[in-house]
Amino acid sequence: MIAPLEELITALKSLPGIGRKSAERVAFHLLGAPQGEVERLAQSITKIKTDVHRCKRCNNFAADDLCDICSNPRRDQETICVVGQPWEIMKIERTGTYRGLYHVLGGLISPMDEVQASDLTIDSFARRVREEGTKEVILALEPKLEGEITGMHIVSLLKPLGVRISQIAQGIPVGRDLEFADEVTLSRAIKGRVEL
């Protein structure tokens, strides 16, 4: 295969969720696509690095100084949901059940990967809670070791401030067979049982 085609397929293949076959299909599509479409794609990829910033308040992706959520006065200003990464906000927003603010840590504390609390926006979050008079903090961190360590660290920082802290429920995914749930999830689902 000729070099420019091979290079593009290699670049596409390195993206998450794109295998050799998908990469080839996309590359061949682009070969046959109008010049304008190909240029638009290349430009929108470049712009992702130049035009996307981080919200000065919550560290979410933002086009300006503040993100869409922080600059929306109709959001509940007294509740902050804490997530590891900005894309987790989108998932929660899609549920349509949360009307408060967010805070993006930029990762999770991980002794394995040498990520410490000081590498994340935890300190600025604690300062934010103090300054903004936040009433409730909801932890929506990944349900694995790193998420739990990070959660415990945040709890230890915020407890003295008298703020209410909760964690989103862990349990059986809706619509999934009980049979396929792992033991840890099942045991948490039992511990976290809700009275009917």
Place this chain on the structure above:
Amino acid sequence: MIAPLEELITALKSLPGIGRKSAERVAFHLLGAPQGEVERLAQSITKIKTDVHRCKRCNNFAADDLCDICSNPRRDQETICVVGQPWEIMKIERTGTYRGLYHVLGGLISPMDEVQASDLTIDSFARRVREEGTKEVILALEPKLEGEITGMHIVSLLKPLGVRISQIAQGIPVGRDLEFADEVTLSRAIKGRVEL
């Protein structure tokens, strides 16, 4: 969601085989990727239009005037395999069973899509067969109406030249259950049965 991110996701989603979820996953990956990686991807996409040409002899993708196959003197110069699109060459090459040349029509005759013989490289192919003294032409066109119309047209043009013309076998895919074969395929498989 902010505009540059939404634009990139929309652009990615329009690519074949990439749905909303994959597009988001790729966009978020690029947001967090090093500037260099993102630029390389954008450049390799742009280069696909500027650095990829068509082979002057067979219409395959080429980095120079002639493609890798046409410029390889060790290929059998007397046999030409006819395909609709350049990527079909790659599939055939991977089988490792063909050592001749190719000709890319650039599509198939399609009354439905108003693609006529004159829109394809059929005339230049007939001229090529005459000038190069080709001995055998193998039709590897898609086994659907358009492929058959195109094949019949090529046969009518080449028959007077006395060249041997064959078509790749149609039948049951290897390793697939007979039960799932459609009736047309099965009927062709029976007609094309091979004595053992």
